Amino acid sequence: MSATSAIPVHEGDDELIIVREFRAPRSLVFRAWSDAEMLxxxxxxxxxxxxxxxxxxxxxxxxxxxMRGKESGTEWWVQGEFLEIVPDERIVFTHVWDDVAR
Known part of the structure; x- marks a missing residue:
């Protein structure tokens, strides 16, 4: 899976839409984002x-x-909610970082 293009688009203060194109089957890209073992x-x-x-x-x-540094042990926690899922097409989710790396 390698990206062929990346186009970030800023939509206001609270929304960011990122569109990426990959040379891979849609089903594989979808699984890469939605499978806890692949991610x-x-x-x-x-x-x-x-x-x-x-x-x-x-x-x-x-x-x-x-996201945890293997050597440093520093942790960056993030959480969110899945808002829309269209299999093999789209995953829409929120992404909120905790305040401070530990």
Whole structure:
């Protein structure tokens, strides 16, 4: 899965829409974002892992995950809610960082 383009579009103060195109089947890209076993394989930068507190990828479901530095132990927690899911097409979710890295 490699991106062929990335177009960030800022929509007001509270909304960011990012559109990415990948040379991969839609089903694989969708799974990469919605499968708790696949997400940590690509989402984190090198040297970090991604433990989940909860991950429920369905409309109304929520997630809370931590990007954690393997050597430093520094943790960056994020949480949100899945607002729209169209299999193999779209995932819309909120993304709110906790206040301070620990």
């Amino acid at each position: 940590p394989r690509w989402f984190c930068p090198e040297g970090c892992d991604l433990p989940f507190q909860r991950f429920d990828p369905r409309v109304g479901g929520t997630y809370r995950v931590c």
